[in-house]
Amino acid sequence: MASMDAAADLPKPRAAVRPVTPPTITWVTLALMTTASVASLRAAPTMAIYGLACVFLYLVPAVVFLLPTALVSAELASGWSGGVYRWVSEGLSKPLGFLAVWCQFAMTIFYYPSLLAFVASTIAFVIDPSLASNGVYTAIVIMVLYWTGVWVSSRGTKALAGLSSWGLIIGTLVPGTILVVLGMVFLGQGNPSAAPMDGSHLLPQWTGLASLVLIVNNFLSYSGMEMNAVHVSSLKDPAKEYPKSMFLAMGLVLLIFILPALAISWVVPADQLSLTAGVMQAFDAFFSYFDVGWMTPIAAVMLISASLGGMLTWLAGPSKGLLEISRSEGYLPPFLQKLNKFGIQQNILVTQGIVTSVIALGYALIPNVSSVYWIFSTITTQVYLIVYLLMFVAAMRLRKLKPDHPRGYRAPALGLICSVGLLASLAAMLIGFVPPSQFGSGSLWSYIAIVGGGLVILGLLVPWAFLKLRKPGWRTAEAAAAATEGDAS
Numbered sequence: 330m331a332s333m334d335a336a337a338d339l340p341k342p343r344a345a346v347r348p349v350t351p352p353t354i355t356w357v358t359l360a361l362m363t364t365a366s367v368a369s370l371r372a373a374p375t376m377a378i379y380g381l382a383c384v385f386l387y388l389v390p391a392v393v394f395l396l397p398t399a400l401v402s403a404e405l406a407s408g409w410s411g412g413v414y415r416w417v418s419e420g421l422s423k424p425l426g427f428l429a430v431w432c433q434f435a436m437t438i439f440y441y442p443s444l445l446a447f448v449a450s451t452i453a454f455v456i457d458p459s460l461a462s463n464g465v466y467t468a469i470v471i472m473v474l475y476w477t478g479v480w481v482s483s484r485g486t487k488a489l490a491g492l493s494s495w496g497l498i499i500g501t502l503v504p505g506t507i508l509v510v511l512g513m514v515f516l517g518q519g520n521p522s523a524a525p526m527d528g529s530h531l532l533p534q535w536t537g538l539a540s541l542v543l544i545v546n547n548f549l550s551y552s553g554m555e556m557n558a559v560h561v562s563s564l565k566d567p568a569k570e571y572p573k574s575m576f577l578a579m580g581l582v583l584l585i586f587i588l589p590a591l592a593i594s595w596v597v598p599a600d601q602l603s604l605t606a607g608v609m610q611a612f613d614a615f616f617s618y619f620d621v622g623w624m625t626p627i628a629a630v631m632l633i634s635a636s637l638g639g640m641l642t643w644l645a646g647p648s649k650g651l652l653e654i655s656r657s658e659g660y661l662p663p664f665l666q667k668l669n670k671f672g673i674q675q676n677i678l679v680t681q682g683i684v685t686s687v688i689a690l691g692y693a694l695i696p697n698v699s700s701v702y703w704i705f706s707t708i709t710t711q712v713y714l715i716v717y718l719l720m721f722v723a724a725m726r727l728r729k730l731k732p733d734h735p736r737g738y739r740a741p742a743l744g745l746i747c748s749v750g751l752l753a754s755l756a757a758m759l760i761g762f763v764p765p766s767q768f769g770s771g772s773l774w775s776y777i778a779i780v781g782g783g784l785v786i787l788g789l790l791v792p793w794a795f796l797k798l799r800k801p802g803w804r805t806a807e808a809a810a811a812a813t814e815g816d817a818s
Contacts, residue, residue: 354563356570363578368585372550374607377593380524382533395551397750399575400740401724402555407737420723431792432715434647439709445471448636450606455626461606464692471689482644483675500635505589511615512592524594548757567738648677659803708783717754721747
């Protein structure tokens with residue numbers, strides 16, 4: 330009996346536990362995901378103005394900005410979870426981390442009016458093309474669609490989550506392919522190109538700084554690479570596969586950006602091209618030439634559905650990140666931290682909507698819709714560039730201060746890559762203060778005042794005010810308790 334008891338006390342052999350393998354994705358899949366989040370046809374008209382030179386104007390920011398952003402964000406994401414706030418907080422300081430996440434959110438305040446202006450001009454081609462240049466019509470459409478998006482997003486609709494991936498196919502790949510194929514057939518039938526396509530036009534003509542201003546918009550076109558860097562740990566061999574993934578994504582993005590821009594330049598003269606309605610101008614011209622004008626509304630619906638899907642998918646994203654950080658650190662007042670019954674930060678969305686509506690009035694007050702579109706796009710870029718300036722500096726600091734911190738991926742020549750990205754971002758910010766030719770005869774100082782004012786107020790003064798006015802009581806009870814325990818230990 331004793332022997333039986335002794336035997337019972339002996340540890341029983343444990344069944345072999347099969348190790349849990351973390352989910353993996355292929356480097357090709359990651360490349361396609363990145364392409365879906367970055368590529369769009371919306372920016373094509375801004376580069377089509379330059380004709381063949383758009384190839385150069387797309388390649389330059391791809392090399393000096395897109396590639397550094399992708400590689401640096403991959404290293405940061407593989408070592409520190411939590412996105413840009415965590416990266417900048419660890420490398421620089423928490424207040425600067427808040428500035429970074431604030432700018433990620435704030436850029437959408439100007440981004441959505443410019444996105445919805447594109448939608449408004451596209452809708453105009455279905456009902457009345459003359460409305461595409463009507464500022465009052467554009468402002469009304471922006472406000473109606475934005476507030477509809479706020480209502481949908483505030484209800485926590487989950488069915489919209491897959492719209493971004495479908496947007497690449499429905500609103501980018503299919504219409505982009507149609508545009509390029511029709512353009513090639515158009516040229517193949519002996520029709521002359523509206524823009525010269527010979528070797529002497531590979532580089533943009535130098536007419537002062539204004540000849541390079543449109544390159545700034547391309548920096549925003551390439552933004553978003555840091556979002557997909559969080560998936561670097563899901564690759565089987567990040568050190569080898571991530572660079573391959575980024576080079577493939579960069580190639581696909583360049584094709585999607587360059588070929589449709591060239592197709593537009595083949596059929597729409599630069600002096601007649603609208604920055605908001607340029608894509609539909611090209612479709613309308615090609616469809617009319619091939620006697621298939623009935624396809625114009627179909628192309629418009631495809632572009633509209635993709636743009637609206639993207640807006641709805643991303644509307645609550647940046648604000649949610651701002652909310653979570655503010656609840657833990659007390660950066661925003663309690664009113665903006667409140668959630669509705671669906672768990673959505675409705676007060677932030679409504680407040681953002683009020684500001685967006687005021688900005689949308691700019692389309693009604695300024696006669697030239699293309700000028701307003703360009704100004705808002707530039708302010709968006711300027712605010713977002715602050716995020717990248719902080720990210721590049723934080724990456725260099727973290728490599729120096731925490732060289733032994735575990736990282737799933739280490740960017741080669743990080744100091745050089747960060748320096749290139751930092752200088753490119755600074756140059757883009759400076760060039761952004763030079764008005765493009767599309768600004769017309771407007772005052773130079775008025776343009777600088779508008780862009781500079783938007784950058785300073787939205788990108789610097791507002792977050793500084795939140796930091797200056799914040800109170801300990803703005804933290805949630807859970808965050809305050811955790812901070813107290815941390816201080817006690």
